[in-house]
Amino acid sequence: MLDLTTFKNQLMAAVTQYGGKVLLAIFAFIIGRMLIGTIMRFLSTRMNSAKIDRDVQPFLLSLTSVTFNIMLLLSCAGVLGVQTTSFVAILGAAGLAVGLALQGSLANFAGGVLILIFKPFRVGDLVSAQGFTGHVEAIRIFDTVLLTPDNKTITLPNGGLSTGAITNISGKGKIRVDMVFAAGAPNGVDKIRASIQKVIASCPSALKDIEHDVLVTKLTENAIFFDVRVWTHPDRYWDVYYFVHEHISKQFSSDNILAPAPAEVHVVMQPTKA
Template identity: 60%
Template sequence: MDFTKISDQLLTLVTLYGTKLLLVVVTLIVGLWIIGQLVKFLSKLMNNRHVDRDVQPFLLSLFSGLLRVLLLLSVASTLGLETTSFVAIIGAAGLAVGLALQGSLSNFAGGVLILIFKPFRVGDLISAQGFTGHVDAIQIFNTILVTPDNKTIILPNGPLSTAPITNVSTRNLIRVDMTFAVGNDNDLNATRASVQKVIDACPYALKDQTHDILVNHLNDNGVAYDVRVWTKPETYWEAYYYVQENVASQFRTDGISGQKNAVLIRQA
């Protein structure tokens, strides 16, 4: 065995590929360290944003996996390997999966955006996609609403994250708008005083807010009053029905005529 010839060949290989191998090792070590730091930063960011802890491991593993694939492609390119075919295969596979799961991926992305930016939280009263209810759960693909009549509504997160949302709970108070109609023969101040008695007695009307009793319009048939009562979002319907029932009763007690034609209208 010619050891001299073998040593010359090894020396040649080291000369040709030693620098590349060293660069590959350094790239792997530094790249993995950077990926680890980025994952830690993302984890800290999600904790500060109060992202659901059940979702965090999945997002972190997805982020880490993508970065590792990019690192391996970079290493392969450093070694002189042809990466075009690998990129093409990965791209084709990603396109096929994306097309097959287009709706699910849209809902997933929407769920991530909702969990990160929190346009609403569990327990909030919101109106979205034509439905109004309290948020019961925010899942990765869907958001669960419970309507005032105790129906469960499942809304996909994709459309929910891109469409307008009315979050009633953000300000921690909501105005209940109502309209009452009485006869023309009633004194305006007496009618206002009758309605004010009901508002003052309403346990759901906020005492630190100014409630309105305004004349909407007058005609030959009677006078319409706009009544605006401030309450908590969770007691909207309680305030609504309390005022409706007790205004009718108070009108009878105070002799306000036309109470049978009184109408209470909830306005959006």
């Protein structure tokens, strides 16, 4: 049977030896939690003032909070006299193992965070990346979803998007539709240009507050070639493209503009010797 006096003496010795450390660790934990709360509120305010995307703010705040709390727990353990070197080594080894196992996923995760923060494109933008062109339908933490003009859904990993070249076609709010048309040389440059300009003026999707280009790009014996550049909104690109191509033919016919004459080929037969 345990002697009560001995138990009291052991308890007093433990309190004397560890009591101060326990109280100091508790005090450090409380102060640390208060400091972490203050820091997190400050970071949240700064993120809002910096207009960081609200979708990524919770993740960044959570990651920061977890990091600070782990550091606080290790510090409190050190105050109690616990050797934290082994804990740090175990955490490092576990982090390395997880990182190697999820290397591709972590790259996509980091890429998603970078895209959400720096915004090289937004939902609804028309972009071209990794050989695909389409409107951005969703930006997720691991991948980005594109909707192509022919209604196909393309899922691209964010790791490649964050490190590769991206063409944001609609980033400036307007886009130029480039086309080439040809007509017979006898029609004359001015007549052909006036006919093309009529089509552009009648196109409902062409912007009205900007000058469109109808430029002579090539002259041959039988034809005159024009570069036609029409400005429009990104979501109206194909509307302009097909409208102009259809109505150019009708307008040329209405204005009696002839198509380029086919090139004549003359074959000269050489007499053969007997």
